[in-house]
Amino acid sequence: MSQYVVTFGEMLIRLLPPGRLRFSQADSLDMFFGGAESNLAVSLGQWGLPVRYVTKLPDHWVGDGAIRYLQQYGVCTRHIARGGPRMGLYFMERGASTLRSPKVVYDRSGSSFAAARTDDFDWKEALADANWLHVTGITPAVGQLTSLQEAIKEAKRRHIPISLDLNYRAALWSREEADRVMRPLIPDADTIIGLDQDLIQGMGEQLLPNQPYAKRAEAIRRGLQQMEQRYGTGKVYLSTLRNPISAARNQLSGYSLQNGEIRESALYDFEIVDRVGAGDAFAAGYIYAKQQGMEPQPCIEFAVAAAAMKHSIEGDANQVSVNEIQDFMAGERYGVVKR
Amino acid sequence: MSQYVVTFGEMLIRLLPPGRLRFSQADSLDMFFGGAESNLAVSLGQWGLPVRYVTKLPDHWVGDGAIRYLQQYGVCTRHIARGGPRMGLYFMERGASTLRSPKVVYDRSGSSFAAARTDDFDWKEALADANWLHVTGITPAVGQLTSLQEAIKEAKRRHIPISLDLNYRAALWSREEADRVMRPLIPDADTIIGLDQDLIQGMGEQLLPNQPYAKRAEAIRRGLQQMEQRYGTGKVYLSTLRNPISAARNQLSGYSLQNGEIRESALYDFEIVDRVGAGDAFAAGYIYAKQQGMEPQPCIEFAVAAAAMKHSIEGDANQVSVNEIQDFMAGERYGVVKR
Amino acid sequence: MSQYVVTFGEMLIRLLPPGRLRFSQADSLDMFFGGAESNLAVSLGQWGLPVRYVTKLPDHWVGDGAIRYLQQYGVCTRHIARGGPRMGLYFMERGASTLRSPKVVYDRSGSSFAAARTDDFDWKEALADANWLHVTGITPAVGQLTSLQEAIKEAKRRHIPISLDLNYRAALWSREEADRVMRPLIPDADTIIGLDQDLIQGMGEQLLPNQPYAKRAEAIRRGLQQMEQRYGTGKVYLSTLRNPISAARNQLSGYSLQNGEIRESALYDFEIVDRVGAGDAFAAGYIYAKQQGMEPQPCIEFAVAAAAMKHSIEGDANQVSVNEIQDFMAGERYGVVKR
């Protein structure tokens, strides 16, 4: 019987003007479905891993559209609750090179997910055939801390490994509040993605994008080590490091710390089609690699390669195959038409 | 100095799949700005009447886009409050002939307008140079009864004529609640559009679209007369009558009652490009005609012709000129290319 | 455990110029996935029925796209074989009212499905959890008679009911050849859709669209009766009757014959958005209704209503919900915006 990776969080609709137009110039909007956990589920689903997404969506045709999107990639939608007022959404403008950064306006308050009751989700059922639970810091930030705790509790009861992407969003809560809520969740997780909030506060200066890359890499290494000191060596600590050369070109690498050993991935340099969802592609890549039984170094390599390739994809979720990621890691020469 | 028609209400974004596609088939959405009072303001603005729109919009670039849309048609936006969480919006699917009716999903809860405080609107200022106030039943339905009452109070103080479009929306409140709230507002209005709610309840059967047209016309006439009996002869009572032959073809006529005399407009028969906003085009047409000093019969004729022509326009607001309406009323032969 | 409706046939890509453009005016083509059995599977999948589609698709990203399309609607794609040279496709021009009929150019020769070997399909597995098998006359016409026979044989062995849509396509084979191949298949089917070929030859004159509707209806009735005489009373015989008023407007009704009793559905009159797939929507509607345990008259009513509503949908497969079909059958007044 299949063993599912289960993930839980809010799904969003992204709306953005075509091409480089500004919102007030547009009379149509491109539409993509997103949300951190949904993006992860879609990655895993298209890579052939049994994956289940738990959320709450309104019970009308907008919600139906979201479900069809998920099913398209083979994501199990059986445990999605239906009802409530609305789907969260966000408006975005694509940026332009060094001149305009991409801009986001969130419109997610009062969503069906945020307004869900804890009994909308039956964790005994949803986790019955699971072998991994992935959650993020966005879920408590939008008011579903209790449901999240129940999911974690049930997963612990069943000895299901848990990954937690800290995923701090300044638009949703303050660093202090995030700190207070997220810290108690970390000890239950087996894999932690991101640096915990007080670390970030403590080493914020060093992590700023206008610091030299090497200095920031050093800060990431120290941050991971401090997390291991604080939360113990039984866990895997993961982080990416992004070097934003311009809105159109970035560099990306990744770090893992496990049992005291820090591993660093290859560094990729690329132009960006759409950078939303790269972090989710990273988490998905790591879970996939882990589920395939890869060693720690290949795990971080696969995760970072998946995250890098996401930047070539329009839309919130990664749309590259495992083969494409492997070719990419193998250094395939791009720019040659494959025919 | 210009004298403004002032109107007050919530602005909405409409999002709809291109052409005849269903929502779940679409990957972009056509976007229009709407909202009953905004539509009326745009009609009047493009016809050259000084018009001011009072609302509250979020203080970011989505709200800016709404303001630019209004300005395009010459609408005064100086008294629009800025701030709050979001703009209301609605998703719509265009219907298809006799097979699929157009479908709407509202997503307007928690909007900046609904969450506005009464002191967001300075009626002394906004009505200082006004000569007409137009309001609708949608505004109390989304929670702005007090602000509406203050606007009406200030208008009364300044002897500014008031028009009230009852505009019942089942998605927003029950008929009973609408009844309870709207009835006390009617005595303050000079022009009432629509039949008041208990009348509708009383004569509901006769007004249903599957009743014969003549029977429904009779019900409208009786309804207007009952309103005059209840609320007095000093007012103008207006109503349209729509005969929905199919989703693609309708007939439309209009009725006014003033000092005991019922007037009926010409009946138009037409195919529909987009029927959203036809009622607002009717109200705008009436106010425009009235402001131009037209007699009662031309007033109702102009209003219905404007409403009919709206059905040829993509988007929520009417985009036809006064000249085009006059040619249309004069029976211009359509189907001849004008060159 | 779920019981699947299983269907087997070739999947196609439809390519057509935007709007009313002719092919040589276009520089992009709208794309839809289709194929009779795929359309049926998508209908059933979105209506919530467990449904499995068996076919063969090339093992590259064009084939992957087809699979994602199916999954979107919940269709089980586990038994789709992968490999072979190509997907069949067809070019189409939308017609225009009474002036231009829609035109199709098929390009389906040498497809992966047509070139499949019988051992590409494991019927023991694919039918293990099935409770219905649906097949059409297109499958032998493209060269998969043996595979079809094996599927039927396995279904008979498991006492799974079989529906057979005769679905004659003049572009694929002659009436004589169709006749020779299809006749021996009919006795194994429990539900037969369409009139068998010699009947059509015998009563061809009466079935031509330029014959009066009543005369054609009479021919359908006689045709069904002759089929029952030939193939026995234990089966259900089904047919639609289309009255093509113009390329843009049709009428549609349906007939069933079961145990000597002919039932006729309501007659629908409608304008057409896209008429491809209406027959498949009819078959899907019938199977759905049957699976829900409906009586014979509601079964034919549901099937015809589903087929009629398909004409409002862009694309090959029906995209209307069970609720919408029921509202439609209940005579809901279309043309009223639902809000």
Added chain:
Amino acid sequence: MSQYVVTFGEMLIRLLPPGRLRFSQADSLDMFFGGAESNLAVSLGQWGLPVRYVTKLPDHWVGDGAIRYLQQYGVCTRHIARGGPRMGLYFMERGASTLRSPKVVYDRSGSSFAAARTDDFDWKEALADANWLHVTGITPAVGQLTSLQEAIKEAKRRHIPISLDLNYRAALWSREEADRVMRPLIPDADTIIGLDQDLIQGMGEQLLPNQPYAKRAEAIRRGLQQMEQRYGTGKVYLSTLRNPISAARNQLSGYSLQNGEIRESALYDFEIVDRVGAGDAFAAGYIYAKQQGMEPQPCIEFAVAAAAMKHSIEGDANQVSVNEIQDFMAGERYGVVKR
């Protein structure tokens, strides 16, 4: 050696907002090439008749685009002069059913064609291998009377038959001026399309679209007879009669008068995709039929069928094949997908 139909006139660019949008709602414009004689040339070219188009186009890439458009349909462009300031163009809004008529704004003044010198055109060369010359009343209206006269003179010298489409355009000149200029041209023509201007003035009332169809048909017949009386029996006189039921639906028939005998075509009733260029399709149809050696009745039938079918085509020129016109005339049942 091929014998060419040669035509001479101004080419235009048509720009129109997508779909039903009004100009001020659009941020892109659909583009088509047009102009009466260019439309005729494209019809004949795609039907396989050797055809040459003589005009003057600016010597830059906008003019190059026009030339490629013509070549696409096999039109000989060798005698097109290059240079001058600009191409004429026109903006158009598509109408909508009975509510909005299509609207045109011409912007053709100062074009390269209007500004051409008579020696830009070498009629000895251009007519050396011709067997027909087609011209219209638009050419003198835009200021190329002298060039037109030279073309006619050379054609007469070579005994090449001449067709003249009177094609009055109110935007270009007054009826009186048209009258004065066009009348002297008629005696040189062998085929005259349209009623000459004073006739129209004399019987204007009867020709108005709001007169009954039968009365207008009678006026056309009388008009043709008066022309024959005035200009002699050696010529063919042709006219269409359009019955504009709405902007979206028209009826069309045609009349020819030759040697005292009036012939009337079938009457077609159809919905309109784009009615620009229908008259040019009529003229092209007549010339084609004549060149194929058809008898007078088939000639007028083919011409009217071609003109009717043009209404199903987006763009200024007809895009239907001879086969399609013949099937259409043969009463092929439309609404049946051809597959």
Added chain:
Amino acid sequence: MSQYVVTFGEMLIRLLPPGRLRFSQADSLDMFFGGAESNLAVSLGQWGLPVRYVTKLPDHWVGDGAIRYLQQYGVCTRHIARGGPRMGLYFMERGASTLRSPKVVYDRSGSSFAAARTDDFDWKEALADANWLHVTGITPAVGQLTSLQEAIKEAKRRHIPISLDLNYRAALWSREEADRVMRPLIPDADTIIGLDQDLIQGMGEQLLPNQPYAKRAEAIRRGLQQMEQRYGTGKVYLSTLRNPISAARNQLSGYSLQNGEIRESALYDFEIVDRVGAGDAFAAGYIYAKQQGMEPQPCIEFAVAAAAMKHSIEGDANQVSVNEIQDFMAGERYGVVKR
């Protein structure tokens, strides 16, 4: 009472093929409104400065569309004359990196503006509440020297500061003619943008883009100094310096000279979305900064930053807010999604 920046000049329609297509590959054209002074007005209008645009537009719906475009950004259109034959327009092809430069074909001859009479513009009225007049060298080049002189005379009479953008366009007139006409206008201006024509002739070699940047910067400095020597120290002399690395990437800086002191702005390096209108954005930025009472150095900095950011905007006019420009000048790190 508001004090307006008033500007005067011709408005244009820009038409360009979508994306990288060449004109002859396109069947639709993207449309933007432009014209140097219109672009400046739109910049100022959206930044909240009262601004009036004086021009002449044809009195039909194409002209109406232009007016709505201006109103959208809050530009006062009350003094726009209506009538005349047409709007000027230009066709453009976007270039592609180092391979194809953007190409423009002007089609502006015979426009309503060019054909306007001097009494179409009532400068007493249009400048009654003005505090700045901005004009460019394009206006005399298209034949409106007298109107321009009258505007300047009235502004001088009212002691309104005048800015003059020399804006030489080779397609419109020769350098000698521009020289002869523009020189006498300079003494009346308080702010001069660009180097005057003979200077350019004198130092042409040094200003060519294939000269080293430093050498060209030196030439600009000398040019400004020579202008101050010629025209006096009471004025502000401004110029940008563009370094065209490729069609897709440029560098930009700016220089001002005031009372003998040369100031140089930051140098920006960026990729280009659309470079049309950058010079107008520079002039607008300078006037805005000046009107806000900024010091000389911030004035040139703001102007250049506005001009640089324009390159990220599709369309002729700048669409960035004051806040965005200030963040940009403050060195905000681009490439980070703002959420």
Added chain:
Amino acid sequence: MSQYVVTFGEMLIRLLPPGRLRFSQADSLDMFFGGAESNLAVSLGQWGLPVRYVTKLPDHWVGDGAIRYLQQYGVCTRHIARGGPRMGLYFMERGASTLRSPKVVYDRSGSSFAAARTDDFDWKEALADANWLHVTGITPAVGQLTSLQEAIKEAKRRHIPISLDLNYRAALWSREEADRVMRPLIPDADTIIGLDQDLIQGMGEQLLPNQPYAKRAEAIRRGLQQMEQRYGTGKVYLSTLRNPISAARNQLSGYSLQNGEIRESALYDFEIVDRVGAGDAFAAGYIYAKQQGMEPQPCIEFAVAAAAMKHSIEGDANQVSVNEIQDFMAGERYGVVKR
């Protein structure tokens, strides 16, 4: 009488998702016509050279569309055979910078061209007025070796110069098979483009894109010399060298060897819009230059410049004029708007 360049090969339809979308995200496909010899014919046709394209296309409206495409550029289509089952096509995804290479799925088996009989082509007629024959290695690879041999034989008989582009496609045949078939064709050709297959095998390592550019240039030089040693000095041997910096940026230069002398062109560095057809643009450029009587060095310069500029063009065939290529070779500064 015109002397034609005649070319012979298969025409293809290219279908690709809009922008950067992946195939499974698309619901429409951009369409271009292509095929190596068709691309060459279109280049020559638009440059004004008489050119004839010989192929076989299906006899329906898809084939008609292909013919119109060719005619648009002045290509003689008189000798195109009509009939057979289908046009070959290929699906393509545009790549994205260093992350995703462009991907192609061919669907060309069973095409009308591949299935053509040798008597579909009448070489006596097709080459009667020819002065050049161009063929490629794709034609034997798709099964038309015999027809190709007949074309070559007839050309030899008439002393028509022959160019042969080796054009190896791994998707169509193995290197060994290509080797065996192509080698015997080389002696009949006067101009050979590409290195013959065993050479490539022999020096494969040096030609790989991950080798340094200089080393690969050296290999090309040696390869050309070995070909001359093998096949003799009377011929011209041509090759390009591409340096794929990324999917979005390449460098390109070219080499010719004639009578023992190797010539090298300028090296161009550019960003890529669409790189399909660059090799065909190179061959076309060489033939054009040769036909214009240019010397060997200008010939290779023109060919490489044409090939480089092709990368700025959407679609399979080059769409740049001779003037544009000459300006480009003259080092025109790109990035300056031409106005």
